[in-house]
Amino acid sequence: MSLLDQLTKDMVAAMKAKDKEKLSVIRMLKAAVTNEKIKLGHDLSDDEANSVLAREFKQRKESLAEFEKAGREDLINQMKHELAIVATYMPKQLSESEIAQIVKETVAQVKAESMKDFGKVMGAIMPKVKGKADGKVVNELVKKMLQK
Known part of the structure; x- marks a missing residue:
């Protein structure tokens, strides 16, 4: 199953469960993958899809660091939650x-x-x-x- 298919399936499940936070993150990931697909003009390979996920993960990690510097507890918790959701779609990380x-x-x-x-x-x-x-x-x- 491709990443786009998995995201669509999980998006429907999040809608049914009325999980607004997870739905929001999945929609952002799906948009990023779709935009990359349009930009490249073909279906994404696993490596290309993983690159998009890695980029999204890195952006959230950098945002988390900035929020921690600024002491924004409300945004820190939200960003940690988003990181956890994005991490579920990424390949296993090396130790x-x-x-x-x-x-x-x-x-x-x-x-x-x-x-x-x-x-x-x-x-x-x-x-x-x-x-x-x-x-x-x-x-x-x-x-x-x-x-x-």
Whole structure:
């Protein structure tokens, strides 16, 4: 079942359950996926759909950080709830140890020796972990590995 089909099915279920918050988030996700489909001019592959979800998740995560800085408790709770809903549609995220293992293998694979090779390593890693890992975590682990 495609992501769009799943979102439509869940949207109907949220309507029946009168869950306005979940319905609102699902509608936003469905709109984002549909807009991407129109922009690209074809049905989205799983990777493309996951990229849209990752972008939506990242936006909400950044908003949450801003709301926490501003001390907006009302918006913090809402954003956490939205993050939880978006996370249910995302592929399983890799743990930090799994990401570290991929970083270690990729550094050896591209024969990186210093921070000069940072771009080469990141370029090789990101396609492997796309949608499954936060880019910030990958970035930090690569820097840590290359500074040794």
